[in-house]
Amino acid sequence: MLLEVDDLKVHFPIKRGAIFDRTIGYVYAVDGVSLAVRKGETYGLVGESGCGKSTLGRGILRLTEPTSGKVIFDGTDIASLKNEELRRARRRMQMVFQDPLGSLDPRQSVESILTEGLKAHDLAGTKQQTSKALRELLGSVGLPSSSLRKYPHEFSGGQRQRIGIARALTVNPDLIVADEPVSALDVSVQAQVINLLEDLQIERNLTYLVIAHDLAVVRHISDRVGVMYLGALVEEAPSASVYAEPLHPYTRALMSAVPVPDPVLEDSRERIILRGDLPSPANPPTGCRFHTRCPWKQDTLCDTERPVLTELKPGHRVACHYAVDIASGKLKPNELALEVI
Template sequence: MHADHSGKKQAREEGVIARKLMARAQAENAYAEGEAILEVRDLVKHFPLTQGIVLKRQVGAVKAVDGVSFDLHKGETLGIVGESGCGKSTVAKLVTHLEQPTAGTIRYKGEDITRLSGRALKAVRRNIQMVFQDPYTSLNPRMTVGDIIGEPFDIHPEVAPKGDRRRKVQELLDVVGLNPEYINRYPHQFSGGQRQRIGIARGLALRPEIIVADEPVSALDVSVQAQVVNLMAKLQDEFGLSYMFIAHDLSVVRHISDRVGVMYLGKIVEIGTDTEIYEHATHPYTQALLSAVPVPDPEAEEGRERIVLEGDVPSPANPPSGCHFRTRCWKAQHRCVVEEPLLIVPENFTDTAGDEPVHHPSACHFAAERASVMPPAEG
């Protein structure tokens, strides 16, 4: 009788395990078909402003991120562009849990990671890695390349046993285009582009599903930028990565991104495919950014309109009411002062077909195309 009871218990346990494995396989298949692997909703990050030395009191807050929402699909590259101080890097830190959000949710495969801690958070961080902006300060000068790339294995020893780590590090160096024999060298012995390749290798060490690249090429020469961007595109195909790619350079973002989100003062003001944003932008701020992109063809450049924004970017500690862009916008009216525009398909485009290039979200009450400012389409 005891043996019969043990057999039933083992059968139940095996049944539970089988159901879990089946559910996991179904989930992985669903994400492989292009569902959102990362869902960000109403993300907010306010940094408090305080007064006093002994008895500190909060007198305000810097609204670095003020209600950002987007999806990142498996195998996709989402580019984020905008001026300095618009909140791009803060979004990157929030997604990688280097900062705790003030409000909002970040769901990785359906699980809200903003509420995780301990082992659960550690497991998620293995799948969401980051490549930092500065290849000079993001690498410890006192550690060899082998120690830098192999450090993630110390935190997650289940990925690579100790006896196998040197080989894995050399494989990663080879993957990013560096000589595996460089494993014992120090960061100062490499160029800027080579250092960024080391940073990418470190990000790949745990075989993540998502890499957040925070301006990974802005500190590099133009020729080296192209090499690093092409390397990242190659690695995406090879490892099935999803990228959140942050940059200032609009041409770099277009080259690598499937979709592009434009940020201004803590908010995404327009989001769509690269064609929708670069050839059919409807938000005035996006149009102003595109009008500033230099064109190598003098004849094409002569026929374009240059939009020069007046005034400075408002302080994120005291953003304007209504539309944050209204203080610099030539279209601004009273409605922009009292009513904040939603990031939706504009009313004047809702009757167009879903596959029309202007049928994409734009946070503007008076959204419209302005073809004269757009750089010519890439050939």
């Protein structure tokens, strides 16, 4: 394992009062997530907006300070490192941000943007050596060497994201956290960037944690998939298993929303419609986080006891009290929650 996350929590205080600034509560953005990523694999993290995916990614890299928990990177607990030790560890962990324009300084040229990381980690050589390395790096992400003299506003969205990827690669990292790397791009450009990420992974033996809400993108690029809901991981399995046989009710609802390119099959399959709104992360439900919207909800246990991730099949973990009964058809859903479209 290259990365192991153990019971990671990121809670943001809610303040009130102009003078005393009292803490009156917390937003439980990430609330006890545990996962592991093997070296060389791509781990896809999915879930609807507001579930805590991006906060988890930033917490792993300590761009946002975790409230508690452990982040073990290649045998070292990142969460306990300070100052110089943390700076050295960060060279091996980089991030590609969702907004390619907002993540690049508009006052810096591409050359300045790429050189900044080299200088920060004492990796810059002579001016000629650095210039040659940057030209080769731009070539590897599909940009001409003339891009070094240009500024971010002179590029398209896809080109800017390539610059962001190049920036992450300048320090030769082992792990890249890609936060919605293609969501801001046109569909035709998305495929190009995804293919680029896959090629770079093979060339450089990279490990990816890809955060996304587009299930088609995650299915294409990921070896394993984790599904988040309201700050918690509810299902984790190899990519093929999640898409072929989702076991958690929330994952089943997500997958039922993915269009199938077969009109006959699409017209005959059940679509799970979730009732109600996503609860507030500042006041999450007791027991199972999903029970307020779950079509298979049962009284007592779902309301009071929070399920833990349990391995039901080899490599397939689910946080649901009744996952086995739901998968076997023994437990029937509320018919009002199902639609055939």
